[in-house]
Amino acid sequence: xxxxxxxxxxxxxxxxxxxxxxxxxxxxxxxxxxxxxxxxxxxxxxxxxxxxxxxxxxxxxxxxxxxxxxxxxxxxxxxxxxxxxxxxxxxxxxxxxxxxxxxxxxxxxxxxxxxxxxxxxxxxxxxxxxxxxxxxxxxxxxxxxxxxxxxxxxxxxxxxxxxxxxxxxxxxxxxxxxxxxxxxxxxxxxxxxxxxxxxxxxxxxxxxxxx
Numbered sequence: 001x002x003x004x005x006x007x008x009x010x011x012x013x014x015x016x017x018x019x020x021x022x023x024x025x026x027x028x029x030x031x032x033x034x035x036x037x038x039x040x041x042x043x044x045x046x047x048x049x050x051x052x053x054x055x056x057x058x059x060x061x062x063x064x065x066x067x068x069x070x071x072x073x074x075x076x077x078x079x080x081x082x083x084x085x086x087x088x089x090x091x092x093x094x095x096x097x098x099x100x101x102x103x104x105x106x107x108x109x110x111x112x113x114x115x116x117x118x119x120x121x122x123x124x125x126x127x128x129x130x131x132x133x134x135x136x137x138x139x140x141x142x143x144x145x146x147x148x149x150x151x152x153x154x155x156x157x158x159x160x161x162x163x164x165x166x167x168x169x170x171x172x173x174x175x176x177x178x179x180x181x182x183x184x185x186x187x188x189x190x191x192x193x194x195x196x197x198x199x200x201x202x203x204x205x206x207x208x209x210x211x
Contacts, residue, residue, distance in 0.1 A: 001091040003072075007102035007198060009191030014181065015070040024067050027168050028059075029077050031128070034167035036141060037115040038062050040128035047128075049083035054118070058109040060097035065108045065178040066169055071098040099182050102195040106182050108175055115141045131164040132156070 005011060027033045031042035041055045051059075056078070063074045075094045079085050099106040119125055122140040126133040132140055134154045139146055144158065144167055157163050185191060 001095060002075075002087065005071075005100045006092075006095055007100060007191060007194040009102060009188055009194045010100040010185070013100060013185060014068075016068045021069055021073070024168055025063075025069055025073055027165070028063055028067065028069075028074065032165050033062070033169075034144065034165045035062070035111045035171070036125045036129055036132060036143065037111045037119065040119075040125045043128040044124075045078075045081045049081060054114070056093075057097045057107065058111060058114055060094055061107060061109040062111060064098040065182065066171065066174040068174075068178065068181070071095065071100065101198070102186060102191045103198055106186070108178055108182075110171065110175065112141050112171065129164070 005013070024033075028038070028042065031039035031046065033039055037055075038059065041051050041059055045051045045059075059078070060071070060074070063069050064071050071094060075091065078094070079087075079090055082090065095101055096104045097107070115122075115125065116138070120137070122135075122137050125140055132143055135143060135146075135156065139150065139154075143156065143164060146154070146156065146158075151157055158166055
């Protein structure tokens with residue numbers, strides 16, 4: 001599970017192969033994607049070695065689903081960050097959240113929605129993304145929507161060098177493409193065959209069905 005997808009049908013999954021992968025991966029690793037909760041979580045993790053399970057899942061979802069970057073490009077970075085890293089758990093969980101097991105529910109986390117639900121006052125974001133600490137809710141969750149007048153009012157100039165970055169992707173378009181890609185791939189015959197093999201090996205038969 002460290003080196004290949006547990007479901008062999010995902011061996012040639014259509015991850016990106018363009019020239020911008022390195023830049024987008026670096027933005028994800030350093031907390032400069034332009035999505036406040038994603039960036040707050042990664043900066044917190046880089047500094048402390050810990051974030052909760054839901055936010056770990058969101059980071060993997062953003063990398064593999066929204067950015068469509070190969071899971072193997074990010075799995076080692078999180079492994080190095082987690083103080084509670086345990087390989088038997090980490091690689092299995094990462095593959096599950098990356099949606100490449102063929103047996104688990106696919107979850108595409110919307111980081112803006114997660115922010116409004118789990119950091120409604122913006123305290124966590126403001127702690128780890130100090131560039132945005134003067135923004136009120138709900139502008140804090142979508143800073144790219146502020147008007148020029150609001151930018152002057154809150155001293156936030158997103159297009160200036162060294163300021164908080166603009167989003168590196170369009171979230172809605174990326175999520176739509178991810179859904180089509182993930183659910184379409186899951187319907188493949190080889191993925192379904194692998195699902196049967198995996199469940200047959202790892203799931204205990206229902207004793208009620210035995211003779």
